Amino acid sequence: MAERRIGIIMHGVTGRMGYNQHLVRSILAIRDQGGLALGNGDRLVVEPIIVGRDEDKIRRLAEKHSIARWTTDLDAALGNAEDTVFFDAGTTQMRAELLSRAIDAGKHVYCEKPVSDDLQSAVALAKKAKLELVEDDGLLEEVSGLVEWPVVLLGEFEKEFLDIPAEVIRLTIRANQKCFVARPAGEAEKLANRFVLVSNIEASDGGAAITAGNGRVIRARLSDAKFFYEQDLKAPPESRMSRKVSRLLKQ
Secondary structure, three states: OOEEEEEEEEEOOOOHHHHHHHHHHHHHHHHHOOOEEOOOOOEEEEEEEEEOOOHHHHHHHHHHOOOOEEEOOHHHHHOOOOEEEEEEOOOHHHHHHHHHHHHHOOOEEEEOOOOEOOHHHHHHHHHHOOEEEOOOHHHHHHHHHHOOOOEEEEEEOOHHHHHOOHHHHHHHHHHHHOOEEEEEOOOOOOOOOEEEEEEOOOOOOOOHHHHHHHHHHHHHHHHHHHHHHHHHHHOOHHHHHHHHHHHHHHO
């Protein structure tokens, strides 16, 4: 059994959400139980470094929880190639710029939601993260008329649904939840397992419940679409043509 280390730069953990949910209940809980056992028998060990602007506050937090590494120098932390993941739970207004710096430094990122406080910055960030928004002017106009305080959130669904034709995925997500879809940068046809929604509020949990709720509906509708698509594939072409002709005649 091998031990695999993952270094995590954690920014914004002096706030309530970053401290309780992400630092104490997640990363430190994993650390204190000796890491995570992987399927191949290896063990994944997390080694956080906490980052903040207030030197006294971040030092006391590190001492309280026996965190060996802490700093007020974010650039130095991002410059350490051994720390491959960047986490942010700071203010929404700062998030897009911080995530952009982390991506430029070659880090994997995860963060509180939303990823930005405006759509333009969120789209730019998605492109930098090698995702592109699939533009939909009609949906954008519709959503713009529905929300007064737009907050952009990014969600995901299982990769198995990408076996469905891209247009079916897009229409399913658009029709049921009025969400946008994304694709890997440079890909004209292939989609990513991500959706972009525009909330009408800046929720106290960063949009986690809103994104989760939309995700549950999207998964259910994509599951329906996948079932009917696979059923169609099982039927011979002449049978599918017969059904189409029948529907046309009924119309």
